[in-house]
Amino acid sequence: MQKVFAMTAPTTFDASTLKFDAAGLIPCIAQEAETGEVLMMAWMNAAAVQKTLETGRVTYWSRSRQSFWIKGETSGHLQHLVDLRVDCDRDCLLAMVRQEGPACHTNRRSCFYTAIREGDEVELMAPMVP
């Protein structure tokens, strides 16, 4: 379905017009579209941005593996793109997503599950039960 969309209505947005860092990467924040919860932040290169737009599956660039990272491809915890936004400086992206299951590799809904309060680190949420 997404592929057909991409074939019939090719995106004309040129990801190379974004501002990338020295490594050719741009940070992308993932936010659950329905609840507003910030889920994670990871990196994209220009090709990952294009793939994300064309496939509707949020695709990052893994700095450790130096390869595309289709979020949830192995875990099943896919991120379906709802809306992609770019900031005023064109050097940061915000992906509004529909997240299947936990976004965090620790099985928590969000990677931001630790708060710093009065000098202590406080755990805000437990891992999700499959």
Place this chain on the structure above:
Amino acid sequence: MQKVFAMTAPTTFDASTLKFDAAGLIPCIAQEAETGEVLMMAWMNAAAVQKTLETGRVTYWSRSRQSFWIKGETSGHLQHLVDLRVDCDRDCLLAMVRQEGPACHTNRRSCFYTAIREGDEVELMAPMVP
């Protein structure tokens, strides 16, 4: 008030335990605590993290000016810290804030005012009227 708090209950959290990039910086996402709106992303060094926790005013590190950047210090559009969160990899921060006025230097509420839809860039919000 915040200063008194910092003096009587000094934070024991050690910001140097976070993971900083080669330039000694960590990205920090600012999210409006009440509405969940993602406002901006900027960078902090360890001292900026400590200042943010101690003063309750979100303080970034300006990469262009190479100096502390107390958000709103000149514009009056302060970010009051509500909760500071750290992600699973300890290499990204999420500041839940109460934002006075617009967060963006274009006078828009959020820096993420442009969406990429069907190949076009769409402006989602107008500058705020003072």
